[in-house]
Amino acid sequence: MNLTTAEENYLKAIYHLSDGGKKSVSTNDVAGEMNTKPASVSDMLRKLGEKEVIEYRKYYGVNITDEGKKRALQTIRKHRLWEVFLVEKLNFAWDEVHEVAEELEHIQSPLLIQRLDAFLNYPKFDPHGDPIPDEFGDVRARPRIPLNEMELNQSGQIVAVKDSSAAFLRYLDKVGAYIGARIKVLDKVEFDGSLEILVDQKKNIFMSKDVAGNILVLQS
Amino acid sequence: MNLTTAEENYLKAIYHLSDGGKKSVSTNDVAGEMNTKPASVSDMLRKLGEKEVIEYRKYYGVNITDEGKKRALQTIRKHRLWEVFLVEKLNFAWDEVHEVAEELEHIQSPLLIQRLDAFLNYPKFDPHGDPIPDEFGDVRARPRIPLNEMELNQSGQIVAVKDSSAAFLRYLDKVGAYIGARIKVLDKVEFDGSLEILVDQKKNIFMSKDVAGNILVLQS
DNA sequence: TTTGTAATTTAGGTTAGGCTAAAATATAAA
DNA sequence: TTTATATTTTAGCCTAACCTAAATTACAAA
Structure with a gap:
């Protein structure tokens, strides 16, 4: 089942706030991260819960599921690969890339990301030094x-x-x-x-x- | 004033259907091109008319304005530059690029397009041989x-x-x-x-x- | 000049993603 | 144990972009 752009952004925020799924996250925290109101967050959490990418218990915050983690890591992977592209190929400065990558990360095409990854020669880190997950959401290097x-x-x-x-x-x-x-x-x-x-x-x-x-x- | 993704797509369709603004375009034609219902098109034409990118007279179809032409050509420019990127840099076949370019063309960043253009060495034609408008909307047509x-x-x-x-x-x-x-x-x-x-x-x-x-x- | 039909618009409804205000709930403090 | 307060949810409303069904308009044919 597919996620909308907004859903992908919420999931990414939850992933980060929960430190990769280690702790649970409150509605208010998500609202702060997403610059939205708590009421809007409640609504979205219900939807994400129905799609089983988070586990949602009313009034008790959310935990990200394994499926949700996988999805979030895919989005993060795309974001970071685009950042590498912008800096290494288009000569953007490291502090100019975030906004644009935030848009590019939602382009839907697995083939595009595979090819981009290859074009960039399989970078392991983005321009900020953050690791780029592989296509399975794995952060460790793969053997060549x-x-x-x-x-x-x-x-x-x-x-x-x-x-x-x-x-x-x-x-x-x-x-x-x-x-x-x-x-x-x-x-x-x-x-x-x-x-x-x-x-x-x-x-x-x-x-x-x-x-x-x-x-x-x-x-x- | 900014256009939404949907508005950009409608404007592009109108530009193409009107043969670059030469003739006026009917509601039905637009509905056909956009795979939507005429009723939805009427709604959108009203909005585009208010934003003055088209001239809209109820029941008599639309004509694209100079401002509209400029906007449409900017979108077309972005679409075609991305197609060149996909084919020349990411080894896509020329029949695989349209869908992805259709998404990429809506990324909002003038700097991105400027840099992409330079990175691709200022191509004048896309992989299908269609001319790429410059940043002012000028096209260098070749007789074919x-x-x-x-x-x-x-x-x-x-x-x-x-x-x-x-x-x-x-x-x-x-x-x-x-x-x-x-x-x-x-x-x-x-x-x-x-x-x-x-x-x-x-x-x-x-x-x-x-x-x-x-x-x-x-x-x- | 009237009229049938095709094209178009309007009216009203849906979903996604926001909002505010009010109600409900959890929890810490007394 | 009760209560105050902060958190969260619900209810109801908004806009964008679609939809269907009904009404309106243009225009060609009789």
């Missing part, structure tokens, strides 16, 4: 492995290269294996360790073990 | 003719499509006729008007008169 060490039929995303020489990058460009590409191992030749890879669900490419060893993949 | 009207042996560049349905764009992608491709008419079959085209000096493709009629070419 060389492409040649992946198992048959495993999927992932190209996130980096070991050899970043112009020649190697040109080669990758030519075969269509850019940073951020979603890949799947279709075949591994035992004889020489070479691989057949499906790129972005449409293009098949072949590469030697040496080449694959220089490509780092985030498993998914 | 349908591919089927080109003469034998004439050369040019594909700059736009009339039919931008996902199916048509996928078809073009498949045969290799992307926006920006340099083409030459190798043969015109008199019987059915179908064409043989050389793409990028290397690939021969065949297409029906209907398909060619939906492809716009800049002659060279």
Whole structure:
């Protein structure tokens, strides 16, 4: 079930106020954080309770549910990725980005966020130093492995290269294996360790073990 | 005075339906374009009339004002800049960008658009070949003719499509006729008007008169 | 010139997300 | 244990953007 922009903002506020779901949060606290009146908050809490992203007991404040935590972290992830984009790519100052990111975080497109993440080279922290949750809401770093060490039929995303020489990058460009590409191992030749890879669900490419060893993949 | 997201969308629809303000537009036409009921449109036209972005005479349709034109072009500018971003930076296919750009175009931040424009190196055309208005609403139009009207042996560049349905764009992608491709008419079959085209000096493709009629070419 | 029909507007209702004022509840203090 | 007070909820109202049904208007055909 989907949340509206307002609901997403309330949920994010509750997440922050509860310190990531550790403590319960009062109606007044939420009203303060959201710059709304307590009466409006009561109404919204009822709705969020019905959608089961918070546990709401009248007069006793709210606790965020696991589902709610997941949703809040997704919004936070989007917010922070956009902040990185604004600072690193569009030359915004670190203190100019919040307002705009507050709008951008509500754009609905999982693909957009996946691609943005790849484009920014999977940043782990936003410009304020806050950690960026991964797509599962996990804040810990994920392991990257060389492409040649992946198992048959495993999927992932190209996130980096070991050899970043112009020649190697040109080669990758030519075969269509850019940073951020979603890949799947279709075949591994035992004889020489070479691989057949499906790129972005449409293009098949072949590469030697040496080449694959220089490509780092985030498993998914 | 500011426009809401819904108002911006209506204004954009009116701008397109009126062919850039050249003709007046009926309530029914707007309802069709916006997938809403005529009754809802009447309501919205009254509001837009009060905000003086359109001239509204009950029962006689609307004309867009100069101020309205400026606003519509700003929205169109934002939409097309985001499309360029999605295709060139995030590796979206050109038939995947419209929906997301439809959301992104409503982000309110003149600075964001200025910086995005610079980041993209001031593109003049979007991935579908449509011109991107500058910040004052000026467009640099290029003369374009349908591919089927080109003469034998004439050369040019594909700059736009009339039919931008996902199916048509996928078809073009498949045969290799992307926006920006340099083409030459190798043969015109008199019987059915179908064409043989050389793409990028290397690939021969065949297409029906209907398909060619939906492809716009800049002659060279 | 009248009239049938299509187009359009008005009237009144809905949902989301706000508000104020009044009522209800929890809790700390006496 | 009672009561004062702060917190929270309810009731009722507002605007934006939709809706349906009914009324109105324009216009073409007779």
